[in-house]
Amino acid sequence: MKALIAGAGRLGTQIAQVLAAARNDVTLIDVDDGRIAELKGHLAVRLIAGDACDPTLLEHANALTADLVIAATGNDEDNLVISLLAKRQFAVPRVAARVNDADNSWLFDGRWGVDTAVPVATPLISLIEEATGATDTVALLRLSKAGVDVIETAITPQSRAAGRTLAEITLPAGTVIATVIRDGQPNVPTPEMRLQPGDELLVVSHAATGQEIHAAFQ
Template sequence: MNVLIAGAGTLGAQVAQVLAASGNAVTLVDPDEARLDALRGRFDVRLVSGDGSEAAVLDRAGAAHAELVVAATGRDEDNLVISLLAKRRFAAPRVVARVNDDENTWLFDQRWGVDSAVPAAAPIVSLIEEATGAADTVALLRLSSAGVGLIETAITAESKAAGRPLGDITLPEGTLVATVVRQGEPTAPSPGLLLRPGDELLLVSHSAGEQEIHTAFQ
């Protein structure tokens, strides 16, 4: 699936990493060159510099071929414009937008090209669920319809996994770590990555539940 994400902040970067890990072709757009440079090489996504609320930038990023557009900037006005352009100008089949200010929720509907609106306070899992709601080809994120679940767990100073490399953790069968969020930034889940207190892990599993994941890390 071709995915275009506008906004390379913490949320946009996390969603990009998870969707890229499931084999999707992901393009991440942001006007902040430094932010893009910090993400370069971390995971397999195409990075495009520019303001996603401009039609020319979305065109250059491949919006005309995107099957899913995610507006994940920190500004509601930008997310609305991105959504409207994606749906009306580029005919994106599915558009998901982040709502930063709850008072603006009423605006985020199909009049602005939004298929699904997700409050900023919602966890990353909620945004991914909304984003992949019509994406049957997403291998890792088929969620409950295919018995696949997304589970989050946090490493604390008391966690038995703290200070240990990720590769030393015995995961339940059919489970993998999709991303590790450290200090608000997504980190590639390599076997040698030492887990630290404060790390947040997003795992994908078709068999394990929250208790089994808790047992593995806590």
């Protein structure tokens, strides 16, 4: 699946990381050049600096061949414009948009090209499930053909994994850590990485349940 994500804040980068971990072709756009520079080397996705409200930039980002566009900026007006352009000008099959202000929820519908409106408080996993939908291009969080789940867990001061390295964590069979998100930045996991309170982990497994993953870290 080819996915285009507008907005490289914490939410946008997390979505990009999960989609990339599921072997999708991902492009991440942000208007902040500095933010794009920060992410280089941290994400296995195509990074583009620019305004996703600009049709020319969207075309450069291959919106014409995208299967999914996610407007995940912190500005509702921008998300609506991006969604409308994606659907009307580039005929993107599926468009999801983040709703930052609940008072604007009524705007996020088909009139603005939005297939799925996702409130800002929606958990990451649920957001991606809703964004990708029940299409046969990808069942991202439950890859039915491969039987793979992507599970999110967070490290708190009370977690037994806090202060331990990844090498010291015993994972269930058939389970790997896809990324460790720290201070909003995705990081490639290494055996010597020491987990800290506030870290969020995206774990990929074809056998373990959410409860088993939770038990390994909490």
